[in-house]
Amino acid sequence: MDKISLSKAKARDFLISYQGLKPSNQFSGKQGIIDFIHRVGCIQFDPLNVVGFNQELVLQSRIYNFCTHMLQELLYKERVLLDGWDKNMSIYLTEDWPCFSRFRALKREQLKNVKEVQAIRHDVISIIKEKGPVSSKDLSYNQIVDWPWAPTRLSRAALESLYFAGDLIIYNKDRTRKMYDVTDRNLPEQLLLKEDPNKTFEQYVDWYVMRRIGAIGLLWDRSGDAWLGIRGIKSSDRKMSLQRLIEAGKLIEVTIHGISNKFYMRKTDESFLTKHSGGQSYASIIAPLDNLIWDRKLIKELFEFEYIWEVYKPVNERSYGYYVLPILHNDRFIARFEPVKDKKKKVLMIKNWWWEPGFTVSEQLKFDLKTCFERFIRYLGVEQILADSNLIEEKNLGWLVDEK
Numbered sequence: 001m002d003k004i005s006l007s008k009a010k011a012r013d014f015l016i017s018y019q020g021l022k023p024s025n026q027f028s029g030k031q032g033i034i035d036f037i038h039r040v041g042c043i044q045f046d047p048l049n050v051v052g053f054n055q056e057l058v059l060q061s062r063i064y065n066f067c068t069h070m071l072q073e074l075l076y077k078e079r080v081l082l083d084g085w086d087k088n089m090s091i092y093l094t095e096d097w098p099c100f101s102r103f104r105a106l107k108r109e110q111l112k113n114v115k116e117v118q119a120i121r122h123d124v125i126s127i128i129k130e131k132g133p134v135s136s137k138d139l140s141y142n143q144i145v146d147w148p149w150a151p152t153r154l155s156r157a158a159l160e161s162l163y164f165a166g167d168l169i170i171y172n173k174d175r176t177r178k179m180y181d182v183t184d185r186n187l188p189e190q191l192l193l194k195e196d197p198n199k200t201f202e203q204y205v206d207w208y209v210m211r212r213i214g215a216i217g218l219l220w221d222r223s224g225d226a227w228l229g230i231r232g233i234k235s236s237d238r239k240m241s242l243q244r245l246i247e248a249g250k251l252i253e254v255t256i257h258g259i260s261n262k263f264y265m266r267k268t269d270e271s272f273l274t275k276h277s278g279g280q281s282y283a284s285i286i287a288p289l290d291n292l293i294w295d296r297k298l299i300k301e302l303f304e305f306e307y308i309w310e311v312y313k314p315v316n317e318r319s320y321g322y323y324v325l326p327i328l329h330n331d332r333f334i335a336r337f338e339p340v341k342d343k344k345k346k347v348l349m350i351k352n353w354w355w356e357p358g359f360t361v362s363e364q365l366k367f368d369l370k371t372c373f374e375r376f377i378r379y380l381g382v383e384q385i386l387a388d389s390n391l392i393e394e395k396n397l398g399w400l401v402d403e404k
Contacts, residue, residue: 002252002267008302010273011218011256011263012331015302018217018272019292020062021328024279028064030074034093036062037081041211042090044289045083047176048311050323051339051348051380055091057287057325060379067379076172079186083170087215087294088229094187101196102204103231104166116145116154117161124158125167125182133171133181134159202244205233209241210250213264215291217272218254219298220261226295259301281364283334283372286326293326305333305356321352329368334359341380348377349404350387353395366399373400 006014020026020036027036036059037043046054052068060066074081075091082094085103111117120141128134139155147157159180162168171181184192198204208230213219219226221242223235242264245251252270254263286293288309293299300306307326310318321338328334338351359365373385387401 002246002249003255004252004273005255005257006273007257008259009331011254011302014265014273015217015292016328016331017275018269021282021284021292022279023282025275026064027062030070032063033059033066033070033074034080037091037093040215040291041096042084042086042092042215043291044087044294045089045091046289048323049175051325051341054287054289056379057285058290060376061284061286061290065378083173085164086229087212087226090229094191097187097191098194098196099198099207102198104164106231107161107164108166111161111165114145114157114161116143117158120154120158121162121167124162128168128180128182129185133179135177135179137177202241205237205241206245206250208233209238209245210266213251214266214269216294216298217269218263218265219295220263222261222295222297224295224297226298256302281330281368283330283365283368284328285372285376286328286333288323288325299333303331303333307333307336320354324352327369327372329359329365332356332359334365341382346382346384348373348380348382348385350385350391350397350401353387353391353397355395361396369400 016022017025018039020039027033043055043058048054051057052060056066056068056071059071063070071081071091075083079094081091082097084090084092084100086092086100111121124139127139131138136153136156136159139158141154141158143154144151145154145157147160159168159178163170163180166183168180169183169186170178171186172179196204198207212226212230216226221235221239227238242251246253246264250267251264252267254265256263288311293307296307305326308319310320310324311322315322320336324336324338326333326336333356335353335355337353340349340351341347342349355361377383377385385401386404387397389403392398392401392403
């Protein structure tokens, strides 16, 4: 049984190297997107777009010269990537389709109990086969039905049900509007006929546990957001799987000085421990649902940084702001800020900025943040960073932004 012990600093360095956030091991271009998602399994999708969607924010911090069209082409032209359920709604490699057979089978069973959808299932598929891709607005099933998020039109419920069951895929998206098409018109027959490689439930659990550990790089056996979205697997199943995988030599048990919980990493990722921990200083803007911070309790323990995404909190309950992004500098989170993009004026507005306690604004930090934000505004397609004069003075940001 492989066991290793790490300091907190070494564990942080491992995670950042593994996640491709260091300039020395970042990815490049469309192939870089594929390579990164191959490493982590999936990236999380979210429909909110303040300075880009979550999936775009994840990629801009790792893919050199990332442009949003790269992801769109991989998803909706080349179909190398797929919208699907994994860590909640996610994006993963199309080649992983057979591995989610159990999820689709579960959804097909559940669909039998939704009588309203079941009654129109074949009609919806026939309409799409005849007319081509549709959105819920293109269908006239206006009956309101109960739905997990909230009561909705039968048109939407039917399309989403057939999508989760595997009959449909998301053909394209116009912002958050989903266009659906029949699956067998878009994915290769050879892939659709491929059997689930996980023949038994134990194999399925082991595959998913390995996948979730690989999504972050280093994970503990504690309930948290990192384990969300795995349907049908209990914490007891996970615990037994971890033991099986350790005994099989596929996982390494990791202890981190100062943290009582055991951690686990994939044996195949051990090489990231030996990567040079020094190198070029840098800063990165991190997505709110970034793989690195899926487990907020882990981040608090390891990085001494507490982050809660407050978009769904009432205004009077927020500690910071509506849409706030963390900023990583080398191996520490040093600040967070609330951005807004003005498309017409091509401006990034900084509504607010919060430095973490104990950090000195050195010349190196200024240089790294300037470089980081230059890259960020290129990604956004804006030309200037602005903030109120009071904020600039209060937060010592004159070297980074201009007055509004």
